[in-house]
Amino acid sequence: MxxxxxxxxxxDNVTEQILxxxxxxxAVRTSVLSRNWRYKWTTLPHLVFDAQGTHDSTNPAxxxxxxxxxxxxxxxxCQHKGPIWKFSPSSVRSMSTSFLMLIKGLRISCRVMILGRxxxxxxxxxxxxxxxxxxxxxxxxxxxxxxxxxxxxxxxLIAKCPKLNALVQNLVDGxxxxxxxxxxxxxxxxxxxxxxxxxxxxxPHLHVVKEIRKNNATRRLLRKLTAAxxxxxxxxxxxxxxxMxxxxxxxxxxKNITERILxxxxxxxAVRTSVLSRNWRHKWTTLPHLVFDAQGTHDSTNxxxxxxxxxxxxxxxxCQHKGPVNKFSLSSVRSMSTSYPxxxxxxxxxxxxxxxxxxxxxxxxxxxxxxHCCLFSCANLRHLNLSCCIIPTxxxxxxxxxxxxxxxxxxxxxxxxxxxxxxAKCPKLNxxxxxxxxxxxxxxxxYAPKLKTLIFVGSLNICLNNTPRLVYAxxxxxxxxxxxxxxxxGRSTSLINNLNCLSNLTTFEAGSYFLKFLAQGGVRELLxxxxxxxxxxxxxxxxxxxxDSLSSxxxxxxxxxxxxxxxxxxxxxxxxxxxxxxKGAAKxxxxxxxxxxxxxxxxxxxxxxxxxxxxxMELIKLILGKSPSLExxxxxxxxxxxxxKERESKMVKDLIRFPRASKIAEIIYED
Numbered sequence: 001m002x003x004x005x006x007x008x009x010x011x012d013n014v015t016e017q018i019l020x021x022x023x024x025x026x027a028v029r030t031s032v033l034s035r036n037w038r039y040k041w042t043t044l045p046h047l048v049f050d051a052q053g054t055h056d057s058t059n060p061a062x063x064x065x066x067x068x069x070x071x072x073x074x075x076x077x078c079q080h081k082g083p084i085w086k087f088s089p090s091s092v093r094s095m096s097t098s099f100l101m102l103i104k105g106l107r108i109s110c111r112v113m114i115l116g117r118x119x120x121x122x123x124x125x126x127x128x129x130x131x132x133x134x135x136x137x138x139x140x141x142x143x144x145x146x147x148x149x150x151x152x153x154x155x156x157l158i159a160k161c162p163k164l165n166a167l168v169q170n171l172v173d174g175x176x177x178x179x180x181x182x183x184x185x186x187x188x189x190x191x192x193x194x195x196x197x198x199x200x201x202x203x204p205h206l207h208v209v210k211e212i213r214k215n216n217a218t219r220r221l222l223r224k225l226t227a228a229x230x231x232x233x234x235x236x237x238x239x240x241x242x243x244m245x246x247x248x249x250x251x252x253x254x255k256n257i258t259e260r261i262l263x264x265x266x267x268x269x270a271v272r273t274s275v276l277s278r279n280w281r282h283k284w285t286t287l288p289h290l291v292f293d294a295q296g297t298h299d300s301t302n303x304x305x306x307x308x309x310x311x312x313x314x315x316x317x318x319c320q321h322k323g324p325v326n327k328f329s330l331s332s333v334r335s336m337s338t339s340y341p342x343x344x345x346x347x348x349x350x351x352x353x354x355x356x357x358x359x360x361x362x363x364x365x366x367x368x369x370x371x372h373c374c375l376f377s378c379a380n381l382r383h384l385n386l387s388c389c390i391i392p393t394x395x396x397x398x399x400x401x402x403x404x405x406x407x408x409x410x411x412x413x414x415x416x417x418x419x420x421x422x423x424a425k426c427p428k429l430n431x432x433x434x435x436x437x438x439x440x441x442x443x444x445x446x447y448a449p450k451l452k453t454l455i456f457v458g459s460l461n462i463c464l465n466n467t468p469r470l471v472y473a474x475x476x477x478x479x480x481x482x483x484x485x486x487x488x489x490g491r492s493t494s495l496i497n498n499l500n501c502l503s504n505l506t507t508f509e510a511g512s513y514f515l516k517f518l519a520q521g522g523v524r525e526l527l528x529x530x531x532x533x534x535x536x537x538x539x540x541x542x543x544x545x546x547x548d549s550l551s552s553x554x555x556x557x558x559x560x561x562x563x564x565x566x567x568x569x570x571x572x573x574x575x576x577x578x579x580x581x582x583k584g585a586a587k588x589x590x591x592x593x594x595x596x597x598x599x600x601x602x603x604x605x606x607x608x609x610x611x612x613x614x615x616x617m618e619l620i621k622l623i624l625g626k627s628p629s630l631e632x633x634x635x636x637x638x639x640x641x642x643x644x645k646e647r648e649s650k651m652v653k654d655l656i657r658f659p660r661a662s663k664i665a666e667i668i669y670e671d
Contacts, residue, residue, distance in 0.1 A: 125148050129156065139161045142168070144168065149175060164185055180199070180201065180203060182202045184205070189206060262287055286321075290321070293330075310332075325351060330343070340367075344372040352375070358383040361387070371386070373392055373394070378401075383405065386412050405431065407429060407431070408432075419437070443463070446466065449466060455476075459513075472506065474509035476509075480517060506534060507534075507536045512539070512540070512541045516548050535565065537557065537560065539553060543573060544582070545573070546585070567605075575644075577613075589615055598626050605634070606633075609637075
């Protein structure tokens with residue numbers, strides 16, 4: 001058999017990746033491999049001439065002479081074709097005017113230029129540019145290490161790089177002042193040395209100045225600069241000189257920096273900063289966010305505080321606090337049932353009077369906390385998150401939370417009329433989460449004009465009206481709701497009768513009980529003509545043995561012409577179903593496939609806990625055959641169920657055998 005020249009027939013993207021990973025010396029040498037490789041290296045976009053790329057392999061013990069790197073670079077540049085995005089001549093010991101003119105003459109379109117990384121004491125010399133020099137219009141990063149340049153040349157170079165984002169100058173000789181007159185895109189400045197003068201003008205985006213400090217003189221200059229400009233300064237401390245007086249840097253940090261530091265600390269550590277210095281003693285008392293969670297309420301031995309001690313700590317912090325409290329969060333890791341009267345006092349006397357905007361009370365199971373009625377006087381609330389709480393009837397004077405955008409109730413007891421009234425009086429409500437809410441006999445959202453996200457976990461009959469902006473809905477029914485419950489006189493008796501309220505959804509998640517709930521009212525006939533905005537659907541615990549659930553499933557996806565992503569998780573009960581039940585469900589899907597339209601935009605499908613029963617395989621066959629744009633279909637089998645090993649080999653064979661409407665569809669089977 002004639003040998004095949006594999007290396008000459010490699011795809012272009014493979015050869016480009018190979019060349020990009022080689023030193024420049026070895027990349028040039030690939031021209032001897034074959035005729036096809038002769039000129040491949042001449043289109044390299046990155047030219048890095050470092051010690052590895054220009055070392056003389058014939059005599060590893062000796063470095064190249066000073067002139068040879070220049071001749072090598074000159075020859076490579078002369079033969080190079082196409083753009084050069086990166087140029088790093090770090091092996092060049094000195095840089096003459098002719099060398100810079102060579103770069104300009106060869107039209108190197110550098111985006112990154114690194115000059116002078118040689119660690120010897122011989123500097124790169126940057127000359128004054130010619131009068132015709134128009135600047136580097138696309139240069140975003142400039143690093144000057146051990147180079148020599150005068151003040152005027154440096155200023156002119158920076159001013160003619162309008163897109164320069166980061167500048168690093170380290171041990172630059174001849175530069176006795178740091179003067180930048182114009183750098184509209186400069187964000188990060190790093191320098192090493194002790195300039196006599198610092199002046200930064202027209203640098204609106206500058207937010208980080210990093211000093212690799214050898215002398216304390218620059219610190220005084222930077223401190224004045226910070227007060228005027230307000231950007232972040234990072235001081236990398238070198239070794240202290242003997243006899244030099246220590247400077248109290250932490251006491252003189254700008255106010256915005258101390259606020260950012262305190263905001264990132266647990267409340268326990270934020271209070272402890274009062275011992276740092278006199279200036280820090282009362283800084284924590286103006287913290288707008290007070291978060292008492294597991295991280296912030298442990299003692300020095302990392303043990304959770306007992307109930308009494310935690311209450312005393314919170315009392316003390318609230319009494320010393322000054323200014324508004326925008327956020328108060330209490331996530332108890334222990335039962336606090338005996339301290340509920342104290343929490344009433346906090347809400348009544350501290351939080352409601354300090355403009356509380358975000359209130360989070362998450363308690364453990366046990367005796368639930370009954371919210372004090374003064375909560376309804378917190379007119380500035382924007383975020384309310386309650387767990388294991390009882391919401392009382394609001395006073396007659398309650399006018400609603402006009403600014404509330406997020407309401408999360410998990411394991412909360414509230415009467416139906418109270419919840420409906422609360423939602424109706426939150427005109428800006430954007431997110432509503434209801435999980436295992438007690439004492440409700442229905443869920444009727446009559447007016448929520450700005451509601452975008454609705455998450456429900458429970459078993460209530462649902463009715464939605466006037467929710468035109470609802471784009472994300474997750475319906476997780478724990479059991480099948482009672483369809484005979486009366487939701488109100490003169491209203492739609494169920495979500496089934498008002499499915500148009502879901503017509504603007506972009507993402508929808510539901511479980512199998514919700515699908516059965518829809519099937520009870522004949523969902524196929526009542527579905528909107530089109531969920532035109534729906535792009536992602538996720539069905540949990542889909543009962544493949546239940547024809548009602550499959551009917552609702554088929555109806556929803558066929559009514560979604562722009563569906564792109566589909567997730568399906570198989571119910572744990574499917575593997576326990578009888579053979580006759582599974583056979584009937586498979587026959588139903590087989591008949592549906594004959595009249596099933598195409599899912600024109602479906603691209604990604606993921607199925608989890610697949611057990612290989614026949615209804616699953618019929619659905620897979622249907623999706624593969626009706627999705628011309630499908631790119632990937634992923635399966636995660638549930639191998640722990642009984643009988644899976646016997647079905648697995650047949651399932652894999654069927655996946656390979658099923659016809660596909662898409663020529664690029666990829667099937668991924670997670671073993």
